[in-house]
Amino acid sequence: MLRSTFFSALILPFLTNATPVELAARASCTVSTYTDVANVSACTAITIAGQTVPAGQTLALSGLKDGTTVTLSGNIVFATGTHWTGNLFSLSGGKIAFDGKGHTIDGNGAWYWDGQGTNGGVDKPKYTVYLKHSGTFKNVVVKNVPGHAFSVHNPAALTISAVTYDNSAGASLGHNTDGFDVSSSTNLTITGCTIINQDDCIAINDAKNLVFSNNSCTGGHGISIGSIKTGNVVDGVLISNNKVISNQQGLRIKTYADNTNASVSNVVYKDNTVTGATSYGVMIVQDYTNTGETGTATAGITIKNVSFQGTNTVSTVSSATMVKVLCYPGSCTGTWDWSGLKTSGGKKGTNVGGAPITGYTF
Numbered sequence: 001m002l003r004s005t006f007f008s009a010l011i012l013p014f015l016t017n018a019t020p021v022e023l024a025a026r027a028s029c030t031v032s033t034y035t036d037v038a039n040v041s042a043c044t045a046i047t048i049a050g051q052t053v054p055a056g057q058t059l060a061l062s063g064l065k066d067g068t069t070v071t072l073s074g075n076i077v078f079a080t081g082t083h084w085t086g087n088l089f090s091l092s093g094g095k096i097a098f099d100g101k102g103h104t105i106d107g108n109g110a111w112y113w114d115g116q117g118t119n120g121g122v123d124k125p126k127y128t129v130y131l132k133h134s135g136t137f138k139n140v141v142v143k144n145v146p147g148h149a150f151s152v153h154n155p156a157a158l159t160i161s162a163v164t165y166d167n168s169a170g171a172s173l174g175h176n177t178d179g180f181d182v183s184s185s186t187n188l189t190i191t192g193c194t195i196i197n198q199d200d201c202i203a204i205n206d207a208k209n210l211v212f213s214n215n216s217c218t219g220g221h222g223i224s225i226g227s228i229k230t231g232n233v234v235d236g237v238l239i240s241n242n243k244v245i246s247n248q249q250g251l252r253i254k255t256y257a258d259n260t261n262a263s264v265s266n267v268v269y270k271d272n273t274v275t276g277a278t279s280y281g282v283m284i285v286q287d288y289t290n291t292g293e294t295g296t297a298t299a300g301i302t303i304k305n306v307s308f309q310g311t312n313t314v315s316t317v318s319s320a321t322m323v324k325v326l327c328y329p330g331s332c333t334g335t336w337d338w339s340g341l342k343t344s345g346g347k348k349g350t351n352v353g354g355a356p357i358t359g360y361t362f
């Protein structure tokens with residue numbers, strides 16, 4: 001006690017006086033208002049203070065250097081008043097460690113929601129959180145997104161963890177409120193997150209080596225690969241130990257009808273639990289379009305190697321279909337060992353187009 005008081009009394013004033021440059025540098029690494037972002041790109045320890053971002057503006061931190069930490073010290077609220085399609089919060093650069101410290105990013109979605117999502121109605125900010133970096137992103141609550149929640153484009157390993165995305169207020173008018181939209185992604189892990197929304201929990205569009213584990217998805221359209229369009233490649237996906245509760249679909253792969261030059265390969269589902277799926281428990285189709293399935297699978301996009309390992313327990317409501325597979329003959333190939341899939345609750349499904357499924361009886 002005595003020693004530290006003595007130390008503080010004598011030394012602290014000296015330190016304070018001796019380091020004005022350091023203090024100034026530290027102060028300028030705090031983003032107190034969205035215009036401060038211009039000042040912080042050279043900082044390696046950035047704090048984002050609680051604030052309300054004006055309508056029609058993006059809180060955009062870009063060009064951040066490898067090793068930068070970004071920490072929230074309060075809640076970020078996005079003001080309403082402008083219908084526009086920009087993103088709300090974006091983070092881009094090298095290897096970044098983001099820690100939300102449990103604070104909230106609130107997109108004020110209710111002001112935009114009109115039941116038409118990003119396919120129609122009024123303009124809505126497209127993504128509430130846009131990430132283009134590697135490293136880590138954790139411990140934040142994202143709620144009330146006007147359009148989709150996350151867009152993820154990581155050029156190298158990124159782990160997203162302990163994120164709560166709560167869009168439960170959008171249950172009646174929220175639409176297309178996807179959780180994680182993933183494209184141009186390499187080595188992404190999303191783990192220990194809670195997602196409550198009205199569309200795909202995750203939509204994996206273009207990714208190499210992706211792990212989605214230990215998450216819970218409530219109320220939306222399930223865990224989805226796709227919709228896969230021309231030019232997309234998804235290779236190496238492990239979906240493990242997730243809970244999918246009361247979604248339209250549980251586990252789904254959808255490729256876009258009449259598209260080509262794209263592929264889905266090496267997908268493993270392990271130890272997932274789907275309960276109360278209202279349309280399909282497992283669905284793998286090659287006839288998808290945004291306005292619905294055409295009913296006719298097309299050959300342009302091959303799906304190779306899809307397996308169910310461990311124990312995946314998939315239960316649906318009684319009016320739903322437990323498994324639907326619709327492939328163009330010869331376009332679902334490789335090893336489809338489904339011995340780790342147990343289904344119950346709904347109608348028996350079909351394997352149209354002859355995917356080479358073993359270990360599961362329709």
Ligand SMILES: *[C@@H]1O[C@H](CO)[C@@H](O)[C@H](O)[C@H]1NC(C)=O
Pocket residue numbers: 027028035036038039
């Ligand atoms: C940020 O930079 C602007 C000029 O671009 C300056 O006016 C402002 O004071 C700076 N803010 C801080 C916190 O340093």
Ligand SMILES: *[C@@H]1O[C@H](CO)[C@@H](O)[C@H](O)[C@H]1NC(C)=O
Pocket residue numbers: 155156157186187209
């Ligand atoms: C992705 O991970 C693999 C396996 O750890 C590694 O070999 C590869 O270099 C990583 N790719 C990138 C772009 O970091």
Ligand SMILES: *[C@@H]1O[C@H](CO)[C@@H](O)[C@H](O)[C@H]1NC(C)=O
Pocket residue numbers: 191192193214
């Ligand atoms: C899963 O995530 C929860 C927090 O969401 C955590 O408590 C639990 O330890 C995690 N389990 C595993 C196996 O990682």
Ligand SMILES: *[C@@H]1O[C@H](CO)[C@@H](O)[C@H](O)[C@H]1NC(C)=O
Pocket residue numbers: 230231232233261
């Ligand atoms: C096919 O898609 C890849 C991207 O995955 C792209 O680089 C390539 O140019 C495309 N090829 C053709 C013929 O369109």
Ligand SMILES: *[C@@H]1O[C@H](CO)[C@@H](O)[C@H](O)[C@H]1NC(C)=O
Pocket residue numbers: 265266304305334335
């Ligand atoms: C499918 O899996 C087998 C092993 O089970 C592997 O040899 C093959 O390369 C995989 N196919 C693709 C397209 O990766």
